[in-house]
Amino acid sequence: MKASDIYSDQELIKQLPGFSNNYIETNGTRLHYVEGGEGAPLVLIPGWPETWWAYHKVMPVLSAKYRVIVVDVRGMGSSEKPLDGYDKKNMAKDIYGLVQQLNLGKIGICGHDIGAHVSFSFAATYPQATEKLIMLDTPHPDESMYQLPMLPIPGLDYTYPWWLAFNQVKALPESLLAGRMHLVMDWIFKALLKNPDSMNEFDKAVYCQAYDSPDGIRASNAWYQAFTQDIQDSKSYAAMNIPVLGIACSGSYGMLQSGLAKWAKEVNMNKIEDSGHFMLAEQPGKVAEWMMQFLG
Numbered sequence: 001m002k003a004s005d006i007y008s009d010q011e012l013i014k015q016l017p018g019f020s021n022n023y024i025e026t027n028g029t030r031l032h033y034v035e036g037g038e039g040a041p042l043v044l045i046p047g048w049p050e051t052w053w054a055y056h057k058v059m060p061v062l063s064a065k066y067r068v069i070v071v072d073v074r075g076m077g078s079s080e081k082p083l084d085g086y087d088k089k090n091m092a093k094d095i096y097g098l099v100q101q102l103n104l105g106k107i108g109i110c111g112h113d114i115g116a117h118v119s120f121s122f123a124a125t126y127p128q129a130t131e132k133l134i135m136l137d138t139p140h141p142d143e144s145m146y147q148l149p150m151l152p153i154p155g156l157d158y159t160y161p162w163w164l165a166f167n168q169v170k171a172l173p174e175s176l177l178a179g180r181m182h183l184v185m186d187w188i189f190k191a192l193l194k195n196p197d198s199m200n201e202f203d204k205a206v207y208c209q210a211y212d213s214p215d216g217i218r219a220s221n222a223w224y225q226a227f228t229q230d231i232q233d234s235k236s237y238a239a240m241n242i243p244v245l246g247i248a249c250s251g252s253y254g255m256l257q258s259g260l261a262k263w264a265k266e267v268n269m270n271k272i273e274d275s276g277h278f279m280l281a282e283q284p285g286k287v288a289e290w291m292m293q294f295l296g
Helices: 003-007 009-015 088-101 114-125 143-147 162-166 172-177 181-192 201-211 214-225 227-234 253-261 284-295
Strands: 019-026 029-036 040-045 066-072 107-112 130-136 240-249 264-272
Touching: 003 009, 003 201, 009 019, 009 029, 019 088, 029 088, 040 088, 040 114, 066 088, 088 114, 088 227, 107 114, 114 130, 114 227, 114 240, 130 284, 143 227, 172 181, 172 214, 181 201, 201 214, 240 253, 240 284, 253 264, 264 284
Parallel strands: 040 066, 040 107, 107 130, 130 240, 240 264
Antiparallel strands: 019 029, 029 066
């Protein structure tokens, strides 16, 4: 076995008894997903720069009560990386195809970061298939995104999100970073984790291997390049009549709360004080507890 094989889905799944790797053709693309547990269906969607492995600390707890399905979205991990289709409404259509083919009925859906965008779009586009929605730390793009500062603000405890702009550039990032993506990921995890030790070197290597190729960088950056379309699509979404839970760290709480208040009539919010953006790594027990309380 090659050294890199220890980070493959086939090896990772061995650390999660009761879960299995699966693939499905949906909406013209092939998605990888991991499934385990029994009960009401719960679909979990990760974000950048992670994969399904982002949920590995909460999956065993959640699978004791729910049928847990963690999806590598279009362009992520072992899923296909087509040249287009990365607007969140189309990626939600990918998930809807999975839900239909697996005969899941109405689902609980949870997303973090880019996965939160997809989850929100799913709930807004397919309310008949959505029981409850959970958003982790990130609201869906809207026009307020155009007002994000392009320079660090002196004296403000604020991590300037330069990667949102950098990832908009086509072709250059993959030319610069293929084989060196660990440099970006090390910076991101150090900056956005309150406790950097909460994500070990093995976990970081899993993510680096998933993204450290021209196609991996191109496809994941395409999620960002679709933001203008996502903002336009958001204008067509109706108010949500389903229960919504937002869980955010201190730095993101206000942004997520205001973002959800625009769209959902019933919003529950929880703040994780001792965590940065990657709460599934830093506070998995608290996140799982709040999710289960909300889902019932």
